[in-house]
Amino acid sequence: MKAYAFLKNTPKTTTPRGKTMMLDKGLGLNETEDLLATAGDYLDYAKFGWGTAATMDRELIQQKTAKYQAAGVIPYPGGTLLEVALMNGQFNDFLKETQALGFGGVEVSDGSTTIAGSTRKQVIQQAKDAGLFVISEVGKKDPTLDHELSIHERLMQIQADLQSGANYVIIEAREAGKNIGIYDAEGNIIEDELQELAKGGTDQLIFEAPLKSQQVALIRQFGVGINLGNIASNEVTALETLRRGLRGDTVGQL
Numbered sequence: 001m002k003a004y005a006f007l008k009n010t011p012k013t014t015t016p017r018g019k020t021m022m023l024d025k026g027l028g029l030n031e032t033e034d035l036l037a038t039a040g041d042y043l044d045y046a047k048f049g050w051g052t053a054a055t056m057d058r059e060l061i062q063q064k065t066a067k068y069q070a071a072g073v074i075p076y077p078g079g080t081l082l083e084v085a086l087m088n089g090q091f092n093d094f095l096k097e098t099q100a101l102g103f104g105g106v107e108v109s110d111g112s113t114t115i116a117g118s119t120r121k122q123v124i125q126q127a128k129d130a131g132l133f134v135i136s137e138v139g140k141k142d143p144t145l146d147h148e149l150s151i152h153e154r155l156m157q158i159q160a161d162l163q164s165g166a167n168y169v170i171i172e173a174r175e176a177g178k179n180i181g182i183y184d185a186e187g188n189i190i191e192d193e194l195q196e197l198a199k200g201g202t203d204q205l206i207f208e209a210p211l212k213s214q215q216v217a218l219i220r221q222f223g224v225g226i227n228l229g230n231i232a233s234n235e236v237t238a239l240e241t242l243r244r245g246l247r248g249d250t251v252g253q254l
């Protein structure tokens with residue numbers, strides 16, 4: 001039983017908690033174990049950020065993915081790693097290795113590279129056919145290029161990815177959460193862009209929201225059911241308290 005389970009304001013909302021995607025930037029095995037013991041119940045996806053998975057021994061990655069999977073968390077390598085594999089013409093090998101390492105999903109993005117629409121569709125479908133959970137990502141890592149993407153183009157990409165079979169689409173914000181996608185240079189939400197992106201529904205969107213102020217704003221606006229990503233590994237528990245109205249920013253508001 002959880003501590004203080006009698007408290008009336010702990011999540012009595014009927015809305016299920018939104019998905020939480022955490023950024024794993026290279027946690028050790030013991031850190032992973034500790035994290036899962038304390039916050040595993042509040043975690044859905046663990047992204048091994050960008051190319052970090054390619055810096056570690058295969059056995060270590062396999063041990064980590066096994067721990068995540070046993071806790072019901074889907075681990076997956078960063079979209080950048082898939083982009084590098086695609087750029088090198090090594091996507092089939094990437095897919096095989098991803099499965100051999102025990103990852104349960106992939107992220108299909110074009111944040112750092114350019115990928116033809118037909119290739120993106122094929123990649124999503126091939127990953128799905130291989131039995132992997134697929135999360136795509138919309139947005140560019142270079143702010144100048146990202147600002148060139150119109151809301152209409154983003155919405156079209158979201159639609160196309162979902163039609164190709166993606167389970168969720170991430171709205172890019174990078175690890176820093178500033179000057180990309182729905183955030184301005186200070187990390188504040190650009191309201192009209194958010195509203196436009198959200199108007200078709202947010203159920204299959206995951207908003208990268210690495211900053212507490214962003215998590216608070218999105219939870220207040222859309223409720224506890226909003227899907228949030230790029231949560232730092234030491235902030236997963238703190239995010240759960242926001243979702244439960246157990247931190248000053250959301251006390252009595254959910």
Ligand SMILES: O=C(O)[C@H](CS(=O)(=O)O)OP(=O)(O)O
Pocket residue numbers: 047048049050051077078079080081107109111137141172173174175176208230
């Ligand atoms: O897309 C992301 O949020 C991450 C982190 S960052 O952009 O490199 O800061 O990249 P990914 O390759 O998807 O892990």
